[in-house]
Amino acid sequence: MLKGIVDRGKISEETLLNREAQIEKEALDRFLKESSKRDRENVTMTASDDMLIARKRVINKKDSLAMERILGQNDLVPILYLQKGFEVGKSVCRITIRNKVGNVIGSGTGFMIGNGIIMTNNHVIPDIDTAMCAIAEFNYQNDENFMPCQIYYYKMNPKKFFITDKSLDFTIIAIKKELSNGKSYEDFGYIKLIPEEGKVMEGEYVSIIQHPKGGPKSVTLRENKVKHIFDDYLHYMTDTEPGSSGSPVFNDQWIVVGLHHSGVPNPDSKGEWIANEGIRISSIANFIGKEYSNLNSDGKKIVGEIFPDLKIKDLNDDQKNDYKDDDTSDDIPTNVRTGYNPNFLGKDFKVDLPKLNEKMEKDVSRMKDGNYVLDYVHFSIVMCKSRGLAYFTAVNIDGENLVKIKRSDDDWRFDTRINIENQYGNEVYNKNDLDRGHLVRRNDPNWGEHAYQANEDTFHFTNSAPQHKDLNQKIWLGLEDYILKNADKMNIKVSVFTGPVFKEDDMIYRKKFKIPADFWKVVTVVKDNGTLSATAYIQTQENMIDDLEFAYGAYETYQVPVRKIEELTGLDFGDLSKYDPIANVEFSGLRITDENDIRL
Incomplete structure (x- = not known):
């Protein structure tokens, strides 16, 4: 209403x-x-x-x-x-x-x-x-x-x-x-x-x-x-x-x-x-587009079905100027938004956040206190200032305590702890085949006492990336399901890192937005034999985004060595390569067509 x-x-x-x-x-x-x-x-x-x-x-x-x-x-x-x-x-x-x-x-x-x-x-x-x-x-x-x-x-x-x-x-x-x-x-x-x-x-x-x-x-x-x-x-x-x-x-x-x-x-x-x-x-x-922000989440979903190509009135310049670096995105206590926990898999299996190289640190979005790690409920994000997208996201998944939450909130919002000019908003997603792809999947952090707040947190633009609808809805979303299903059933815990690959020649869309062609994922889990496993995956949408108004095409998913992700992104995952089952295999990537192709 x-x-x-x-x-x-x-x-x-x-x-x-x-x-x-x-x-x-x-x-x-x-x-x-x-x-x-x-x-x-x-x-x-x-x-x-x-x-x-x-x-x-x-x-x-x-x-x-x-x-x-x-x-x-x-x-x-x-x-x-x-x-x-x-x-x-x-x-x-x-x-x-x-x-x-x-x-x-x-x-x-x-x-x-x-x-x-x-x-x-x-x-x-x-x-x-x-x-x-x-x-x-x-x-x-x-x-x-x-x-x-x-x-x-x-x-x-x-x-x-x-x-x-x-x-x-x-x-x-x-x-x-x-x-x-x-x-x-x-x-x-x-x-x-x-x-x-x-x-x-x-x-x-x-x-x-x-x-x-x-x-x-x-x-x-x-x-x-x-x-x-x-x-x-x-x-x-x-x-x-x-x-x-x-x-x-x-x-x-x-x-x-x-x-x-x-x-x-x-x-x-x-x-x-x-x-x-x-x-x-x-x-x-036009009237509905201007009043869209006054609708509840169910109303917004209905409007999206009635007018799938509706131009939603985004924040204008005056509104954007109202957001300052010292604003908080809401009143959620910091003891609720504890972010990613590197010790989540156990005291013997610490998995730290990946480190940025010197060039990346100069191009990172920082909060007022100088910190650049944005903490949410059970996940954290580090943003690239010039690209308006995340360098990476990191989430802890407790499969044993997951709370099923029906999707009803597509109310994407800016995180006002950093400059919203450095976050891709609705403007990039209107009237095309691009989805607001969740980097941290909506369901993954939804566990424990604050599961519902975790669900809300995933709808920040910091956690979205422009992904072709075909890329965003198929095998990519099934990888973590498979890892969870095959992890130790008595202690189902997984830590996952996800992000885009930034390239100089990424396509420039609507004269200002660079659209990543590739996305990566690194999954860490303690196997049932008590050893750590770190597997990496990459998926491309390059063939899809040549013409966003008409593009349809095949996509590919590959399991690759963790070191390949480090080469492509500039991130340093520490010693995770030691626990990579294909670290020493000499090939460019293992093509994934279904879960049976994955090597833990």
């Missing part, structure tokens, strides 16, 4: 009518003002090259007539246009508004934009009290024989998710998962939203799937010409009736370009309309 935006109130039929009348007046004022402005400035609906480029981005290349339709040179559409319209129409529902005793006092239209997530107008569902008495009705339409279809009813679930804004006249709300006549809301699918501008141009034709006057589902098809696109609004000449508020406005590719919210009344003839007005989806997306 967005703080400070939702006002709980009472709804009545009179309130609904007054709100609609006010919206219609505001829509008329905007329409007349925009029309007058264009008449004065002699503005014509001519598409610029930039507009056409933006518009082409959402066109299927196989639709050979698409640009001719957009430019008004051809009205032909492929027959599948009707089939696609029928498919997206399944996600459109009627919304009935009821009073406390269950009587229907109003209706509107809504449409599913995610699994169990509906969009409609704020003036349809303005607050939580109204939502609690509203019903989403799917399949309220007639079949091919003009007979009523089976209707499926779902109650609203604003406690799970509820965002609204009066000025943009939108509400996004969850519905309850309970089956209706044996049918899940997932059976109706949902309409994917695109946050960017440029999905429709003036002069194009749009279609609207709606429940006019609260009646069965209907559609206005392609006779609806877009007249104005400005600020947060679309004006289009189309037939809609009361009850159509909250309907999706589609372009020729059945992509939602607007949220219908009002007719524009004819000032000279009561009961007639001169146009209709919708809210641009890009404006709603």
